[in-house]
Amino acid sequence: MLNIPQEILDSIIDKLCDDKDALKACSCVSRQWLPRSRYYQFMSISLRVGWDTDANRLKTFLYLISCPLVTFLGCIDEVRLTHKWNSRDAGIPTLSPSETLAALEHRGIRPTRLYLDCRRHLSVPPDETPAFTASLLHMELELDENYVAVDGIVDYVCSFPSLQSLKIAGLPDHVNPARPSAKALPAQLYTLHTGHKLFTDWMITMKESPTQITTLGFVTVPSFQLKWSAVNRYLRSSCTTSLETIIFDDCHPSTGKYTSFIVRSLH
Secondary structure, rough: OOOOOOHHHHHHHHHHHHHHHHHHHHOOOOOOOHHHHHHHHHHHEEEEEOOOOHHHHHHHHHHHHOOOOOOOOOOOOOEEEEEEOOOHHHHOOOOOOHHHHHHHHHHOOOOOOOEEEEEEEOOOOOOOOOOOOOOOEEEEEEEEOEEEEEEHHHHHHHOOOOOEEEEEOOOOOOOEEEOOOOOOOOOOOOOEEEOOHHHHHHHOOOOOOOOOEEEEEOOOOOOOOOOHHHHHHHHHHHHHOOOOOEEEEEEEEEOOOOOOOOOOOOO
């Protein structure tokens, strides 16, 4: 076989990153082709726990990745967890969202991106250090049909010191407006997308305004949880000192009382 320079080989495989069949074929060619092909095959894992899924599939996956012969764990850069199962209601034992993430970390998975759509995961402040605090750079929280607490969300997010971007979307069934114990946002959190005023209102009331946010996104405005008044309240606060970009995602400026914006500072 021709000895192709690794840079050229990697570039070829990069072009095939969305073709699963081609990646499988490439991974079987030789040891030189395997690492890059394996990275794209296993860079993202998606786990679902719910009433319509097999409760044993998660346990089977955790058992698989505990095998010493498994070599793809270092490729996993993204974890997606959808957890809608409540064992206390169903009477069937299963790992909670926190236990699931802890089990993944215990087996050596260190993602930089985390997507969570979990019931009862953020209802109270974390009692212990969450999983992936040393590696996570990006987090997305989906709150639709979930029971959440303001202090649970804020304290959970603030547990990740290296977090650079955060998106909070969806409308929870119930919000407990308890006061967060966290005193500051992660120092490197520069991008924030939110569809709920719980985060922006909390930031405004902080003794020291978090001025590191450079990109701010508002999702689905106006809505039951985020009205134009809350948007303007934040934009006029001292939190916008470093703001460079404002993004409106699925918003309707002509709906409601507020149709214009006054931004304290925009570079």
